[in-house]
Amino acid sequence: MLLTKxxxxxxFQAVRIPAEIADISWEGVDLEIERVDEELHIRPVRRRLNRxxxxxxxxxxxxxxxxxxxxxxAERETW
Numbered sequence: 001m002l003l004t005k006x007x008x009x010x011x012f013q014a015v016r017i018p019a020e021i022a023d024i025s026w027e028g029v030d031l032e033i034e035r036v037d038e039e040l041h042i043r044p045v046r047r048r049l050n051r052x053x054x055x056x057x058x059x060x061x062x063x064x065x066x067x068x069x070x071x072x073x074a075e076r077e078t079w
Contacts, residue, residue: 030045
């Protein structure tokens with residue numbers, strides 16, 4: 001178990017996450033924090049489907065007009 005301390009950062013309380021357990025993939029990612037009894041749970045914000053739908057809406061109207069090139073199906077082993 002690693003130990004760290006809480007400290008004040010302006011109007012916020014902050015906690016340093018030790019390098020041994022830090023997750024670099026979380027840098028710049030929105031996190032949600034939840035108090036459960038005496039514990040704090042921190043996790044990345046769950047992505048909403050709305051964001052994916054917005055991405056699809058941004059495609060041009062002629063996107064995939066020509067379809068996909070034919071792709072050869074690989075032979076599968078029979079059991």
